[in-house]
Amino acid sequence: MTGKKQTLxxxxxxxxxxxxxxxxxxxxxxxxQQQLWYLELDTGRVVIELNxxxxxxxxxxxxQLTRAGIYDGVSFYRVIDGFVAQAGPGDTPxxxxxxxxxxxxxxxxxxxxxxxxxxxxRAFTPVQRQDLFAPQTAFSAGFxxxxxxxxxxxxxxxxxxxxGIARGNEPDSATSDFYVVIGQAPRxxxxxxxxxxxxxxxxxxxxxxxxxxxxxSGVMAPDEPQTRIQRAVLGSDLPPEQQLxxxxxxxxxxxxEQKLAARKLRDHPFFFKRPPAVLDACQVPIAVQLxx
Amino acid sequence: MTGKKQTLxxxxxxxxxxxxxxxxxxxxxxxxQQQLWYLELDTGRVVIELNxxxxxxxxxxxxQLTRAGIYDGVSFYRVIDGFVAQAGPGDTPxxxxxxxxxxxxxxxxxxxxxxxxxxxxRAFTPVQRQDLFAPQTAFSAGFxxxxxxxxxxxxxxxxxxxxGIARGNEPDSATSDFYVVIGQAPRxxxxxxxxxxxxxxxxxxxxxxxxxxxxxSGVMAPDEPQTRIQRAVLGSDLPPEQQLxxxxxxxxxxxxEQKLAARKLRDHPFFFKRPPAVLDACQVPIAVQLxx
Numbered sequence: 001m002t003g004k005k006q007t008l009x010x011x012x013x014x015x016x017x018x019x020x021x022x023x024x025x026x027x028x029x030x031x032x033q034q035q036l037w038y039l040e041l042d043t044g045r046v047v048i049e050l051n052x053x054x055x056x057x058x059x060x061x062x063x064q065l066t067r068a069g070i071y072d073g074v075s076f077y078r079v080i081d082g083f084v085a086q087a088g089p090g091d092t093p094x095x096x097x098x099x100x101x102x103x104x105x106x107x108x109x110x111x112x113x114x115x116x117x118x119x120x121x122r123a124f125t126p127v128q129r130q131d132l133f134a135p136q137t138a139f140s141a142g143f144x145x146x147x148x149x150x151x152x153x154x155x156x157x158x159x160x161x162x163x164g165i166a167r168g169n170e171p172d173s174a175t176s177d178f179y180v181v182i183g184q185a186p187r188x189x190x191x192x193x194x195x196x197x198x199x200x201x202x203x204x205x206x207x208x209x210x211x212x213x214x215x216x217s218g219v220m221a222p223d224e225p226q227t228r229i230q231r232a233v234l235g236s237d238l239p240p241e242q243q244l245x246x247x248x249x250x251x252x253x254x255x256x257e258q259k260l261a262a263r264k265l266r267d268h269p270f271f272f273k274r275p276p277a278v279l280d281a282c283q284v285p286i287a288v289q290l291x292x
Numbered sequence: 293m294t295g296k297k298q299t300l301x302x303x304x305x306x307x308x309x310x311x312x313x314x315x316x317x318x319x320x321x322x323x324x325q326q327q328l329w330y331l332e333l334d335t336g337r338v339v340i341e342l343n344x345x346x347x348x349x350x351x352x353x354x355x356q357l358t359r360a361g362i363y364d365g366v367s368f369y370r371v372i373d374g375f376v377a378q379a380g381p382g383d384t385p386x387x388x389x390x391x392x393x394x395x396x397x398x399x400x401x402x403x404x405x406x407x408x409x410x411x412x413x414r415a416f417t418p419v420q421r422q423d424l425f426a427p428q429t430a431f432s433a434g435f436x437x438x439x440x441x442x443x444x445x446x447x448x449x450x451x452x453x454x455x456g457i458a459r460g461n462e463p464d465s466a467t468s469d470f471y472v473v474i475g476q477a478p479r480x481x482x483x484x485x486x487x488x489x490x491x492x493x494x495x496x497x498x499x500x501x502x503x504x505x506x507x508x509s510g511v512m513a514p515d516e517p518q519t520r521i522q523r524a525v526l527g528s529d530l531p532p533e534q535q536l537x538x539x540x541x542x543x544x545x546x547x548x549e550q551k552l553a554a555r556k557l558r559d560h561p562f563f564f565k566r567p568p569a570v571l572d573a574c575q576v577p578i579a580v581q582l583x584x
Binding site for chain 2: 081159189
């Protein structure tokens, strides 16, 4: 029995190694509380890293709306398992106090920030050429990105945990509502929606968000139970004792390159037959550490 | 305000269309209760369609172990967000009553059933040539499959919701424990693990399964709270009033071909810039209807 138990524990540890190869050697960078968006959901705490390299205007507006309390008490009103969970004030008119805090009577529309001119001088680590949806995938500061054939343009990928801003048919129509990818990456949205962040803590709390009836449109009926955002706040606006000291795996440098290489090579005995030596950038876990 | 509300509802409906294009025209097939595996979790009811075309011996053993009560009361003991949730008796010795019900003192190991000799005479619908991980992807009776270059072999894909049987390093070492894919498809496991089913109902209840500490190995410590399988049962062993009358979208025929084509084409005005005309077979939702 002990033998069997050891085998199973070892098996579990071994499969974990396949999943997070070489993560023991990873190095980490501390996250800046000014770039962390804390969402206190009914299901628990979620922390999103904002990306103002790729989406500076969107991030600035998210911060402004957060400080005006626009997201406090709103619900995830469109939740489709395997796709996205979307939340925001929707069509609710701004309250007098929100107008006062915001300094304007309505929320301005945002320009599309889906594709960034790219310079090879930027630090990034290549993942895969001829990915199904992009000529090249890579990691840049923890985010999975796509690059065009000449690496002159880059965009954030719609991997699970990616956070984007909702819009209408017009490219520059986004205002406040946002979505989190909760299923297989909807990569067809890459480059045509503004991704502005990614979940770095509490993805399990995102996955616990109540779904709409799977036989409906995905938008919840008023009488369907919905998961609320009790409070949204920037890390730098929290008292220090309420901040999470998060550090994420560095996605530049030798340790990370080795991790990617090991995930392509799959030379563990578990692989009695080697899989194709390719990597889906959305299936590379980026480790997170919680400090004290 | 009404105008804005209408716009938002329309927007939501419109994005849904992008997700489930042409599903209005879908046709359905009723599922056979003999092929449905009901798991009553602490989080709610999950129904898995078993696939005995691809994994006949594994399915037969899962049914036998289920009828012997092997899965009743066991926990999801290895749950890694974005990867898999794994459950089963693990190293627990069989009880006297289980031995009696099972008619044997231990659980036999299973042969690998990961790759099936394939005949083009089988009904399947192609999805994508030169997929990152497979020469060809397709759907066969609701399941996403990979095909080799000559279509002489096929295997079930590790898409979200796929259910496979755990094993050690030896290919033919699986016994009882199983995993459900809960994140971006770990396609590097295709063809080297036996997938024997897929979740057709209650994937939200699977996503609500408690995760292990993200900073650990993924295997839960004894004192970590775990989600239990209260009871596992085959649909055909349930009284009719407890069965769910499930029907799934047919994945052969003109309606489904049109759906795939529309998802590649993306000609809705929302797509001000067309994405690449490719499809990730794991990102094609297969509709399910609940009858009465």
